[in-house]
Amino acid sequence: MPEGSPFPVQNLPYGVFSPPGGDARVGVAIGEQVLDISAIWAGTPLGADLATGSLNRFLRRGRGEWAYVRRRLLELLTGTEQRRLVEAHLHPLDRVRLQLPFEVADYVDFYASEAHATNLGRIFRPDGDPLLPNWRHLPVGYHGRAGTVVVSGTPVRRPSGQRRGADGAAPDFGPTRRLDIEAEVGFVVGAPSRLGEPVPVGDFADHVFGVVLVNDWSARDIQSWEYQPLGPFLGKSFATSVSPWVVPLEALEQARLPVAAQDPPPLPYLEEKEPWGLDLRLEVRLNDAVVSRPPFRDLYWSPAQLLAHLTANGASLRTGDLYASGTVSGRLPEERGSLIELTWSGRDPLRLPDGSLRTFLEDGDTVTLTATAPGADGVRIGFGEVTGTVVS
């Protein structure tokens, strides 16, 4: 395996791929290959659940099964004798087509980065308190459109919509002029929960299977005109891109780190004995130039707190639920996870290496998010990438 591969054996992220001429099936990435794990378990009920075009049937099997499969794959890929059993089922990554890894049930987007919420507050309400009164008490979030979650590589058509008229004039309708990205981290629910039964913070790992990268494309002009009083709608619902690989929580044990103290202390249902976050380092590239390096470790609310809040009213979880962090921004200007922050709403354009300037995205622009995290044995765990090109 090449040094520095994002997919060392300590990672083993899950995805859905089609080999040339073959049907979609579940695989794990290893080095520059993908292992067809539906073939490893061929002839068993587990194998049938893996020989499908989504991870959902595997995810539904629950935590015990996730651990078993990972353990067995580690044996197969590291034992010299056993390795021969898998050789026939490896496909070069550059020869397969990667698909949306899971059917998205409900998609929730949070707003859990304090720097991001503060930046947007400063931009939109320059004279008020940048954080609204509820922000430090509860993880603010809302439901997005599950049906327009697409896999990395899907072109993103510039959406049209109503844009506020200047100086109180009537709005007009046309292509967004403020197309933006949001660099986020998403959590994939495997095991469902029952309606009426909140999931306590401590049960996080019984339900959440793994982590994807998310680019929540946003049309800022559409959003700002429509969002009062019921929140973002068409400014977000045209596309949300996710990475093709779901990194299992088990691969991220070494990435855990305590979250900063929360003030005020969270209400009991959000209290975690040792609240932990993940040391994911994101990178945002715009046409191959790195424009930001958002640190996921700075998130105010922990992943387990987000899940506990989401279900505190008894809302049930389904296999395939996706909840994302919201834009990840750090305290430094070069750590901001959206263009509206990086360019301060267009006031401070970015200069790209080709000399061109950007406030928001232009047709033909390609945005790519990547991330790494510390893994076992000192390796770095990669998340692959989520990329998309804007088309008119």
Place this chain on the structure above:
Amino acid sequence: MPEGSPFPVQNLPYGVFSPPGGDARVGVAIGEQVLDISAIWAGTPLGADLATGSLNRFLRRGRGEWAYVRRRLLELLTGTEQRRLVEAHLHPLDRVRLQLPFEVADYVDFYASEAHATNLGRIFRPDGDPLLPNWRHLPVGYHGRAGTVVVSGTPVRRPSGQRRGADGAAPDFGPTRRLDIEAEVGFVVGAPSRLGEPVPVGDFADHVFGVVLVNDWSARDIQSWEYQPLGPFLGKSFATSVSPWVVPLEALEQARLPVAAQDPPPLPYLEEKEPWGLDLRLEVRLNDAVVSRPPFRDLYWSPAQLLAHLTANGASLRTGDLYASGTVSGRLPEERGSLIELTWSGRDPLRLPDGSLRTFLEDGDTVTLTATAPGADGVRIGFGEVTGTVVS
């Protein structure tokens, strides 16, 4: 058939039922019976699509197939010779279990009643313009939680959540004190659309299959604390009840009527040659007392405009998408579709026939929505009911 049945042969709404000891399958309601239509088409691909626990596979077949099946059922149920073919497949409604009729893909809730939006504006912003500047330009809407849409009869557990502290004190967590209903009408998408391709107003009936009643249960105290700036979340996501019967658009031809003139005129993508609404008369009962009769005909935005707006940014539709009107309220006090309006945020309690007072719902309360519309041959089309009882 009894005089005044909600399910005359001019209606033929679709649902999913389980006969005693049998698996779930698709049926149509006729009088006080349900016809097992999976049996009518047994042995055919259509029959296979009907012998399942949701309408989705039938819905995906599209408008031509919906029309064929309805036409054929009308023949079978009205021809004296043919009628004998169906006798064996009729089950008394009171002997079957009705299920959620379709798997909900995405759930969108609009805010399309001017009286409702105005009432809430007056209650929450007594000193400002009751309608926000965007309201007459676009149908305001947001995504709700698809996974907690439940069928009529499902008990509704009183949700807990954060409630704003009095006079700036910290919020606390506990059972909602302001549990409310929202009487709504929902539209069920059958035929999908492609990402990036808006659905014009004129294509409404190519995509929308039919209509259900919706009770969008709401916890007003949770909602009012959480909703800034991203909209309603946990205040709504604990339960949304729908009626077990989907009334096909074809049964509602006689219920069409023009919508009132819109001022300002809608932007071109919302322009409909002859904007039409539906003359649905809703009734809200609280513990058997009628507390409201909301008129759906008063909706400001037409059902086709709501769909065109929802997809104007290129968002795709999936089979099973549900979009609801938002609370239906008329101009008269006795036509308001939520308790927050009926009691003016608790200021004016309702007196029930047993002498008790209500501001918001108490444990044990049962709320039932019904509706009727004009049908062919002078009959009235019924929607069945959506009912739910509050449990602690």
